[in-house]
Structure formats: C-alpha cells, structure tokens
Amino acid sequence: MSNQFNSISGAKRSLHVQVARDIARGVLSGELPVGSIIPNEQDLCEQFGVSRTALREAVKLLTAKGLLESRPKIGTKVMERSYWNFLDSQLLEWMDGLMDTDLLCTQFLDLRKAIEPEACALAASHATVEQRIELSELFQKMTAIATAPEFDQESWIDIDLQFHRLIFSSTGNHFYLPFGHILTTMFINFFIKASHEGNVCLEDHKNIYESIMAGNAEKARAASCNHLIKSQF
Secondary structure, eight states: OTTOSOOOTTOSSOHHHHHHHHHHHHHHHTSSOTTOBOOOHHHHHHHHTOOHHHHHHHHHHHHHTTSEEEETTTEEEEOOGGGSOTTOHHHHHHTTTTSOHHHHHHHHHHHHHHHHHHHHHHHHHHOOHHHHHHHHHHHHHHHHHHTSSSOOHHHHHHHHHHHHHHHHHTSSOGGGTHHHHTTHHHHHHHHHHHTGGGOOOHHHHHHHHHHHHTTOHHHHHHHHHHHHHHOOO
16 A cells, blocks of 8 residues: 555645545545554655644544544554544545445435425524525525526536535534534535426425425425425436
8 A cells, every 4th residue: 555645745735634635535435445554653754744743633623523543552443434434525525536426315315305404494483584585585585596598507506505405403402503504515415416407396495495494394394295295416
C-alpha cells in the first residue's frame, strides 16, 4: 500500500482535512480494505508531504467518523462498515463517484420512509407561525417553478431542499434537526435523480403543505407516506 497517496503540501484547504479525505476515499473505494492496517505515521507523512500534527488530526477526524481505529503497538486499522457514520455530511461528500448512486438513493429513500412522515406530523403540530409563513412562501415558489413553461431543475432542487429542511426544523424535536442540514448532500443527490424530466410531484408536496398548514398531523403523515411510496429516480 506504500506510495499510493500524492503529496498535498500545496493544497489550499486545511491540510488535515485534505489528508483525511484522501485516506477516507481509499477506505470507501476498498483500496484500503476493511480490517487492514494503514501505512505507518512516518510513511504517510512522507507520502502526503505533511507534518505529524496534520496527519494525527486527519486520523482523529476519521476515527470520529468511524472509519479508523488506532491501537498502541498495532497501528491504525480500517474499521468494519457497520461503524462508518453514513449520516456524516462530509463522509457523504467524500463518497462521490465511489459508490453506486442508485443503491445509495434507494437506501436513503428507505430511511426517509421511516423518518420523514413522522417529521411532517410533528411539523403540523409544532410549527411556529413564522415557520408556517416560510413554508407557505416556499410552496408558492415551488408551484411557480413546477408550472413554468421551461422546467429549471437547479431552482427546483434548491427550493425542494429548503421545503424538506424546513419541515425537519419545524418538528420542535432537536433530534430531527440533523436531517434538515447534515444530510443536505444526500438530499441533493436524491433530488437530482428524483426530479429528472420535471418529475416533481407537485400535488404530493401540496398535500403535505396543506396538511401542515391546517395542523392536521394524521393527514400530514399520510401525505408524506404517499409521496415517498411513489418516489422514483
């Protein structure tokens, strides 16, 4: 595994983040197999052209994401996939181009089906006046984009993301907040595939919106379930 990394000493971004990204992509691609011991500290410092401090910060970052584990006298080992934090936005970004996008979107849709309907129900019950006003403004923009003579996918993805992010923020439950901002990367990838050729399910979004605005938790939950069941990409 020696000499597989390029020197990044001239990189503009934080050195330890760049080092962490390169090692992570080695792990995610399988180039650094699960259970293997990555090259030692001295070798990695030479390969990347960075200091021990930068390398140690990178390893610490990857350990926090569940990719690596360091043990005295053993070295730094690549952890099993079950330990990887797939809800980490940075890790999702580093996966780009390395994993089957269709598979990731399918798995992400399964997660949404388990979580998002309840988020809509909670939003219907707990959204503040200000959040309901914002949701109304967002839905009006969604309608304008969806019904325009020429469909603008980029604008739709942006407004759709804001719409769903606001729902999670409106639950009144702090544990739902990560699904409103940490998963932004995955939401974008999903929406790009889901909105191809103008397939935006405006009526489904309208049902979710109207149920939340009416404060009807059961209808909001059902509308979300219906939307996710029909989702395709």
